[in-house]
Amino acid sequence: MIGATLTLLYREIKKWVNRKPVFVVSLITPIIWIALFGKSLNLQSLFQPPPGVAQNPAFASVYKSMVEKRMLELFGTTDYFTYMSSGMLVAFSLFQGLFSGVSIIFDKRLGYLDRLLVTPIPRISIWASKILAVIVRVTVLSTILLVVAIAMGMQLKEGIGLVDLLGAWLVIVLVAAGISSLYAMISFYASHQEVVFTLGNLLNLPLMFASSALFPVEQMPSWMQKIAKANPVTYAADLVRHYLIGRAVNDYWKSIGLLVALVAVLLVLSAWLSVRWMESR
Amino acid sequence: MSEYAIEVEDLRKVYPGGVEALRGVSFRVRKGEIFSLLGPNGAGKTTTVRILSTLYKPTGGVARVLGYDVVRESGKVRRVIGVVSQESTSDDEMTGFDNVYIQARLYGLSGEEARRAAWEALRFMGLENAANRKVSTYSGGMKRRLEIAMSLVHTPQVLFLDEPTLGLDVESRRELWKLILDLKRRGVTILLTTHYMEEADRLSDRVAIINEGRIIAVGTPEELKKKVGGEAIHIAPMDPQDADKIIERLKSHGYDVRKAGRIVVVKVDDASRRITEIIKLVEDVEVLEVGVVKPNLEEVFLLLTGRRLIEEEPSTTARIPTRR
Numbered sequence: 197m198i199g200a201t202l203t204l205l206y207r208e209i210k211k212w213v214n215r216k217p218v219f220v221v222s223l224i225t226p227i228i229w230i231a232l233f234g235k236s237l238n239l240q241s242l243f244q245p246p247p248g249v250a251q252n253p254a255f256a257s258v259y260k261s262m263v264e265k266r267m268l269e270l271f272g273t274t275d276y277f278t279y280m281s282s283g284m285l286v287a288f289s290l291f292q293g294l295f296s297g298v299s300i301i302f303d304k305r306l307g308y309l310d311r312l313l314v315t316p317i318p319r320i321s322i323w324a325s326k327i328l329a330v331i332v333r334v335t336v337l338s339t340i341l342l343v344v345a346i347a348m349g350m351q352l353k354e355g356i357g358l359v360d361l362l363g364a365w366l367v368i369v370l371v372a373a374g375i376s377s378l379y380a381m382i383s384f385y386a387s388h389q390e391v392v393f394t395l396g397n398l399l400n401l402p403l404m405f406a407s408s409a410l411f412p413v414e415q416m417p418s419w420m421q422k423i424a425k426a427n428p429v430t431y432a433a434d435l436v437r438h439y440l441i442g443r444a445v446n447d448y449w450k451s452i453g454l455l456v457a458l459v460a461v462l463l464v465l466s467a468w469l470s471v472r473w474m475e476s477r
Numbered sequence: 478m479s480e481y482a483i484e485v486e487d488l489r490k491v492y493p494g495g496v497e498a499l500r501g502v503s504f505r506v507r508k509g510e511i512f513s514l515l516g517p518n519g520a521g522k523t524t525t526v527r528i529l530s531t532l533y534k535p536t537g538g539v540a541r542v543l544g545y546d547v548v549r550e551s552g553k554v555r556r557v558i559g560v561v562s563q564e565s566t567s568d569d570e571m572t573g574f575d576n577v578y579i580q581a582r583l584y585g586l587s588g589e590e591a592r593r594a595a596w597e598a599l600r601f602m603g604l605e606n607a608a609n610r611k612v613s614t615y616s617g618g619m620k621r622r623l624e625i626a627m628s629l630v631h632t633p634q635v636l637f638l639d640e641p642t643l644g645l646d647v648e649s650r651r652e653l654w655k656l657i658l659d660l661k662r663r664g665v666t667i668l669l670t671t672h673y674m675e676e677a678d679r680l681s682d683r684v685a686i687i688n689e690g691r692i693i694a695v696g697t698p699e700e701l702k703k704k705v706g707g708e709a710i711h712i713a714p715m716d717p718q719d720a721d722k723i724i725e726r727l728k729s730h731g732y733d734v735r736k737a738g739r740i741v742v743v744k745v746d747d748a749s750r751r752i753t754e755i756i757k758l759v760e761d762v763e764v765l766e767v768g769v770v771k772p773n774l775e776e777v778f779l780l781l782t783g784r785r786l787i788e789e790e791p792s793t794t795a796r797i798p799t800r801r
Contacts, residue, residue: 199582199585200582200583203579203582203583204579204583206579206582207568207571207579210571210575211568211570211571214570214571214611215570306564306565306566307562307563307564307565307566308566308568310532310560310562310566311560311562311566311580311627312583313531313532314530314531314532314555314558314560315555315580315583315584316552316555316556316584316585317583476534477532477533477534
């Protein structure tokens, strides 16, 4: 089973890398996300002291410290870009998850899946290779995203260590595994690629916006807070922030526990339903 | 072990939604032979191949490949079969070699073995010079040959070819026929589906004619063609008026003669030997054309079903108004 999974993973990665223009664009995408989102939503610039205040150095300094206090309260950092780019790592993983579904739909349509199904490989390896391919993509692209974010001014927490980076990576991988499992099982049963794209748009945007990925939950209207607090993306984003920029996270273990449990359920359900589809035609 | 590579008994398949694709199909394929399922689109050919290659489960009936039940022992069946489906399944942004190599690895060959097997399959299909090119640069014929190379890399004992030459030009088709016959020489049992009667005729040891989910005739191409009677000699006189004269003359010499339009059809057992005698008999009549017509599988199908194998071709009368 491992041999077949690795062979199919080799195919997925080779396909990704071989399509040179697509590969290059997929590498640039995280840079664009970070640059456009991060720098256009520059919250500090909204809080420039009004002209009267700015002229008085004493007032200006009080004003600045007030803004920073508020920023610190809300974001856990005085720099919104730092806050946002760590959340962006999770949001980006969410969107990469769609590729498991897209690739399954194409293998179904082009007859490659049938070719695989007449070989003696375990059915689950077909499913596993799709999930692993997303994890590999996310690992490569998140690394680029992080490097670019740091180059553009993201401030990592002081004394950040390998364990923190590993922790952040694991959370991002959990998100990728969970969301790609979801799209994988849908794609085996879906007859058209539109189903996956439509569901992807329907699910991903609320998952991203009604979470702490881009904005703190505390500033949301109360009905939205309820959604955001139940949203697994919030747990993931809070954890990544905890590891990378040192923002305090409420219920550290609860967040980890819930995230792991949810992803485990999605993985098992997705593997089971996918194999069931492959075996019951 | 039985002498049959494939045994199919009363196979039935009803698709979800109620389409009855197979209504009780039975046939047996001997080891080492090329066996064709000949029939029009929608006859049930692909469904049969999909059940035999473990992709679909039958609604009823039994199918065995090399003695293994395709439902209960699907894992064993998958080890001994190769399947070439109608559509192109290769990854065209990868090289031909990579496509075949990945297949070999999926059958559990080690890196070195897989490399060797991939090159051998590519060489056999005449693709070694294109092996390191991306499949997107291949011609239609090359892509088909790559599909077969991918399906051969684990040296299967039974090969399913579903419409292998669909959409190919005449030259590529002939090239592929030669390769399929080479495979048979290597001892591979081949089940081929086609709706080209010439393909079934040229390649097959035996042919099953399939229509609307049922097999309506099985036999060697020669046996099947005997169903429409022997060969015939067609004589087209220059002046249509002479047709009756020819018919009179030949009838008096004991020939089975009839008129079809302006052509005189003479039914004979051995046309190539009789033709000189017949030409001599009508020496004094000016003749436009004389030809030997061998019975073909298309005629067999027509005789058995009243339909043609390929029906998508519009008739001339139907085409004229659309041109205007």
